[in-house]
Amino acid sequence: MRALHETARKTLDPVRYDYVAGGAGEERVLADNERAFDRYALLPRVLRGSGTRDTSAALPGAPRTAPVLVAPTAFHRLVHRDGERATARAAAAEGAVLVTGTAATTAVRDVVAAAREAAPDPAVWFQLYPHPRREVTAALVRRAEDAGCTALVVTVDSPVFGRHTRDLRNGFTDLPPGYAAENMRGLPGTGPDALTDIPMSPAARWPDLTETLRGTSLPVLLKGVLHPDDARLAVEHGAAGVIVSNHGGRQCDAVPAALDCLPAVAGAVAGRVPVLLDGGVRRGSDVAVALALGAAAAGVGRPVVWGLAAEGETGVRRVLAALREEYDHTLALCGGRRNADLTADMVVRKGGTW
Numbered sequence: 159m160r161a162l163h164e165t166a167r168k169t170l171d172p173v174r175y176d177y178v179a180g181g182a183g184e185e186r187v188l189a190d191n192e193r194a195f196d197r198y199a200l201l202p203r204v205l206r207g208s209g210t211r212d213t214s215a216a217l218p219g220a221p222r223t224a225p226v227l228v229a230p231t232a233f234h235r236l237v238h239r240d241g242e243r244a245t246a247r248a249a250a251a252e253g254a255v256l257v258t259g260t261a262a263t264t265a266v267r268d269v270v271a272a273a274r275e276a277a278p279d280p281a282v283w284f285q286l287y288p289h290p291r292r293e294v295t296a297a298l299v300r301r302a303e304d305a306g307c308t309a310l311v312v313t314v315d316s317p318v319f320g321r322h323t324r325d326l327r328n329g330f331t332d333l334p335p336g337y338a339a340e341n342m343r344g345l346p347g348t349g350p351d352a353l354t355d356i357p358m359s360p361a362a363r364w365p366d367l368t369e370t371l372r373g374t375s376l377p378v379l380l381k382g383v384l385h386p387d388d389a390r391l392a393v394e395h396g397a398a399g400v401i402v403s404n405h406g407g408r409q410c411d412a413v414p415a416a417l418d419c420l421p422a423v424a425g426a427v428a429g430r431v432p433v434l435l436d437g438g439v440r441r442g443s444d445v446a447v448a449l450a451l452g453a454a455a456a457g458v459g460r461p462v463v464w465g466l467a468a469e470g471e472t473g474v475r476r477v478l479a480a481l482r483e484e485y486d487h488t489l490a491l492c493g494g495r496r497n498a499d500l501t502a503d504m505v506v507r508k509g510g511t512w
């Protein structure tokens with residue numbers, strides 16, 4: 159995986175590399191997301207193994223899926239000409255949920271069609287940036303439904319854009335000519351000139367979520383929840399899942415690492431809906447730590463983009479397969495047969511006593 163990142167770094171235009179690699183502010187949260195995993199160790203159980211393991215997870219709209227999913231990352235055609243189609247084929251072939259979204263450079267119907275080339279029944283979720291105009295939000299939801307997406311992911315950590323320091327320094331504040339946020343094409347009030355413009359919704363409130371839920375039959379997950387009270391509210395409002403995420407350190411540069419927020423959110427949700435986590439997941443043992451601390455599955459953002467940039471569909475497949483194999487191996491070493499065998503008592507803070 160490190161090699162794919164290195165290849166991507168060498169081959170990508172540096173400004174595009176920075177767009178993917180970078181975070182907000184001084185990139186403290188970006189760094190902390192990965193470091194958080196180093197603060198934990200796994201405490202295996204012994205003599206309770208089995209020759210075979212089942213690592214599948216049950217998620218909304220994906221009843222039997224890999225425990226590692228592709229987190230939504232914008233603008234895949236910026237890093238590889240095959241763009242989201244390649245990512246979709248790779249995720250489907252590896253049995254992983256792909257979260258495509260509002261900011262894709264390929265329309266959602268084409269993303270789902272590409273996934274179906276690789277697997278008969280792929281799970282593609284649609285990540286929604288709620289639009290300030292509710293009819294635009296409703297139209298985006300309809301496009302996702304019509305395309306065959308099996309769940310919606312509403313990103314709630316972005317009432318305003320994060321200040322991406324590298325992008326501001328590089329003057330990279332819009333898509334280059336020839337690229338568009340294809341899902342925005344032809345929506346009410348948006349024209350060809352607005353194709354790259356994905357406005358945030360600073361005024362969004364819980365009743366807006368209720369409206370989104372009423373307007374769709376798809377399960378809706380909330381992405382970007384860090385506070386346990388918000389996790390409770392999400393469940394009370396009917397969310398089908400909660401994704402603990404700080405947007406890969408690209409929004410507020412003063413929040414905790416995503417992993418450090420997971421135990422309290424999992425406690426607040428108390429098993430009523432699945433809790434997912436993304437941010438800093440780089441190896442199979444990171445997936446194991448996240449699952450032991452209460453996640454049903456873990457998302458990866460940048461590693462998938464590095465795989466795509468370096469080797470297209472093959473590169474994404476390599477990233478997902480490596481994570482799956484490492485996770486399965488770690489589960490075996492910890493004496494587990496299924497994901498639920500990883501429990502919170504099997505994770506300890508390094509350097510302490512337990």
Ligand SMILES: Cc1cc2nc3c(=O)[nH]c(=O)nc-3n(C[C@H](O)[C@H](O)[C@H](O)COP(=O)(O)O)c2cc1C
Nearest residue numbers: 178229230231232261313405406437438458459460
């Ligand atoms: C280049 C890039 C683009 C992203 N675009 C989106 C997006 O459009 N919507 C969204 O909800 N999250 C977006 N994210 C955040 C990811 O979904 C995810 O939370 C984050 O990348 C996870 O951290 P990781 O990169 O350390 O795995 C983006 C992240 C990156 C790196």
Ligand SMILES: CC(C)CC(=O)C(=O)O
Nearest residue numbers: 231232261319356405408
């Ligand atoms: C279009 C952007 C809002 C995509 C994004 O979420 C990001 O770059 O972090």
